[in-house]
Amino acid sequence: MKGFIKDEIPSRWDENRMTHDELLIEINRRLDVSYYNGDPQSMQALRAVVELHKPITTPNNFSYCPECQYGHARGVYPCPTIQAIEKELS
């Protein structure tokens, strides 16, 4: 059973996807732009959500989202919330 959960992670998320830090950098970049455009609130809200869904990595390199585990989902990172945000920002 070792590695069972990790093997279920869709392979499309294993390669070429942003790390949590890279996602925050991208959101901060867009937030800087939104300050000039006069509507920073939506990007600030998005950043707050991403900061909340911060992964924890176990010693055997398995990452999970504690926020989504609280909601009784499996919590595998990237969780559905982060996947949805990454999809829209890519």
Ligand SMILES: [Zn+2]
């Ligand atoms: Zn989450």
